Amino acid sequence: MELGLAMDLPIPSPLLLSTLVVSVVLCYVLFSWKKPAAWRAPPLPPGPRGWPVLGNLPQLGGKTHQRLHEMTKVYGPLLRLRFGSSNVVVVGSAAVAEQFLRVHDANFSCRPPNSGGEHMAYNYQDIVFAPYGPRWRAKRKVCAVNLFSARALDDLRAFREQEAALMVRSLAEQSSRSGDAQAVVQLGKAVNVCTTNALSRAAVGRRVFAAAGEEEGATEFKEIVLEVMQVGGVLNVGDFVPALRWLDPQGVVAKMKKLHRRFDDMMDGIIADRKKGGAAAAPAGQQGQDLLGLLLAMVQNEQPFAGKEDRITETDAKALILNLFVAGTDTTSTIVEWSVAELVRHPDMLRQAQEELDAVVGRGRLVSESDLPRLSFFHAVIKETFRLHPSTPLSLPRVAAADCEVAGYRVPAGSELLVNVWGIARDPAVWPDPLEFRPARFLPGGSHADVDVKGGDFCLIPFGAGRRICAGLSWGLRMVTLTSATLVHAFDWELPPGQTPGELNMEEAFTLLLQRAVPLMLHPVPRLLPSAYE
Numbered sequence: 019m020e021l022g023l024a025m026d027l028p029i030p031s032p033l034l035l036s037t038l039v040v041s042v043v044l045c046y047v048l049f050s051w052k053k054p055a056a057w058r059a060p061p062l063p064p065g066p067r068g069w070p071v072l073g074n075l076p077q078l079g080g081k082t083h084q085r086l087h088e089m090t091k092v093y094g095p096l097l098r099l100r101f102g103s104s105n106v107v108v109v110g111s112a113a114v115a116e117q118f119l120r121v122h123d124a125n126f127s128c129r130p131p132n133s134g135g136e137h138m139a140y141n142y143q144d145i146v147f148a149p150y151g152p153r154w155r156a157k158r159k160v161c162a163v164n165l166f167s168a169r170a171l172d173d174l175r176a177f178r179e180q181e182a183a184l185m186v187r188s189l190a191e192q193s194s195r196s197g198d199a200q201a202v203v204q205l206g207k208a209v210n211v212c213t214t215n216a217l218s219r220a221a222v223g224r225r226v227f228a229a230a231g232e233e234e235g236a237t238e239f240k241e242i243v244l245e246v247m248q249v250g251g252v253l254n255v256g257d258f259v260p261a262l263r264w265l266d267p268q269g270v271v272a273k274m275k276k277l278h279r280r281f282d283d284m285m286d287g288i289i290a291d292r293k294k295g296g297a298a299a300a301p302a303g304q305q306g307q308d309l310l311g312l313l314l315a316m317v318q319n320e321q322p323f324a325g326k327e328d329r330i331t332e333t334d335a336k337a338l339i340l341n342l343f344v345a346g347t348d349t350t351s352t353i354v355e356w357s358v359a360e361l362v363r364h365p366d367m368l369r370q371a372q373e374e375l376d377a378v379v380g381r382g383r384l385v386s387e388s389d390l391p392r393l394s395f396f397h398a399v400i401k402e403t404f405r406l407h408p409s410t411p412l413s414l415p416r417v418a419a420a421d422c423e424v425a426g427y428r429v430p431a432g433s434e435l436l437v438n439v440w441g442i443a444r445d446p447a448v449w450p451d452p453l454e455f456r457p458a459r460f461l462p463g464g465s466h467a468d469v470d471v472k473g474g475d476f477c478l479i480p481f482g483a484g485r486r487i488c489a490g491l492s493w494g495l496r497m498v499t500l501t502s503a504t505l506v507h508a509f510d511w512e513l514p515p516g517q518t519p520g521e522l523n524m525e526e527a528f529t530l531l532l533q534r535a536v537p538l539m540l541h542p543v544p545r546l547l548p549s550a551y552e
């Protein structure tokens with residue numbers, strides 16, 4: 019049988035055989051021959067294999083920035099992941115970040131679509147999620163001129179200083195009222211009240227948290243703002259896995275829609291009240307005017323906005339106000355909490371900071387913003403805190419408009435970009451002893467004396483960089499520096515009995531915002547003349 023089969027096979031002619039051999043050799047040469055670089059598509063960045071459907075999502079864990087930092091060590095400073103159906107590229111070094119945020123910034127000037135932008139931010143009508151273009155630019159300009167320019171910041175300085183003073187008074191009262199010599203306060207909460215109130219007074223002319231003696235009419239406002247800040251920080255799996263979107267497995271979209279309605283109703287109420295009194299026309303900060311008043315005046319006057327034919331609407335105004343609360347409150351207060359925690363953990367540095375503050379401010383009054391330029395050690399403390407504890411460790415995502423090549427790899431259009439600003443600021447190739455809290459590195463003669471946090475030095479970009487750099491950078495930096503300096507100057511900070519500075523828990527929580535896992539609980543001991551607290 020076997021023999022019979024073999025005998026049935028046709029015997030190839032020598033001509034056919036040689037043609038076959040030549041074809042195989044030609045194919046091999048053609049496909050293995052090194053083509054000029056312009057002919058070959060560069061490879062995609064390397065990265066770990068993912069799961070079916072979910073991709074690499076299950077490999078991230080809660081502290082995503084830490085996991086991505088570990089992956090960078092294995093795959094290099096540009097790695098590729100899949101979050102559900104989305105292509106994601108992750109940047110883990112200053113040099114590659116510069117490529118994306120300086121050289122290719124125009125290609126990455128939009129944010130990827132997501133449920134927060136759609137359901138909470140008025141379908142991308144805000145600044146954070148708006149597509150790059152004239153309307154986005156016009157909104158950033160309104161904020162820049164009226165809140166964040168050097169002049170506007172100075173006009174609004176009283177709000178920040180007054181809220182910092184109220185915080186100090188409230189902390190001093192809490193520590194003396196309890197009668198317990200070791201009574202502790204939750205520092206992060208006190209700071210959040212201060213930063214949120216300062217911003218809300220500038221934005222909508224009222225406090226979110228009522229001050230002592232003020233009527234608690236703002237309860238609804240406070241609840242909504244707090245919930246908006248919480249829901250805005252949740253990573254929604256449905257954004258990455260279209261098959262799960264309609265299921266809304268975490269219930270995030272349902273919460274967003276409900277919250278959006280409440281926020282919108284509340285803003286409509288505030289706007290209706292304003293209209294009864296006439297929309298404010300003067301710039302924010304002047305005679306009690308605020309950003310909302312200014313925006314409503316622009317709506318009422320039908321002022322050209324992003325072009326001759328374009329007008330700003332009430333919806334634009336509401337989306338913008340929402341943005342300020344979500345982007346500008348917790349981001350600021352968490353840094354302040356980390357800065358005090360680091361100083362408590364390093365008593366010698368706390369002393370050095372207090373000595374500088376005493377020399378510049380004295381002990382008879384609280385810190386004012388005009389003192390800040392003379393606090394060189396304190397600025398170094400703040401930079402070092404931003405380095406180790408950036409509020410948004412993965413910045414905010416961007417999306418590639420077109421295919422591009424970065425660091426020898428192909429990044430396809432539609433890829434989401436995550437810049438691990440937390441990991442970049444711990445790169446041992448750039449930062450000696452990166453895990454050490456060492457403000458002196460930013461002082462004259464230090465390894466990073468000229469490095470700033472304002473987006474020009476890619477090894478330290480807590481506010482991002484490029485076109486979409488944080489719109490509230492100037493406000494955030496001033497608020498953080500003023501509030502931290504005020505706390506450090508006004509009090510000695512003692513740990514609860516039994517705790518030592520070296521044991522202070524510095525773990526990070528499982529959130530998108532870099533919060534402390536364990537809130538900082540301290541006993542404040544006033545250290546200034548009593549008149550400074552009145």
Ligand code: HEM
Binds near residue numbers: 145158346349353483
């Ligand atoms: C310490 C405080 C803050 C930090 C660390 C911070 C960080 C950031 C980061 C990393 C981005 C993304 C930048 C990028 O894509 O490259 C961002 C965007 C933004 N931030 Fe901040 N931020 C802070 C405070 C504030 C404040 C106080 C406000 C407003 C009152 C604000 C408003 C915004 C807005 C509107 C955007 C979106 C900008 C755009 O897409 O054009 N931020 N912020």
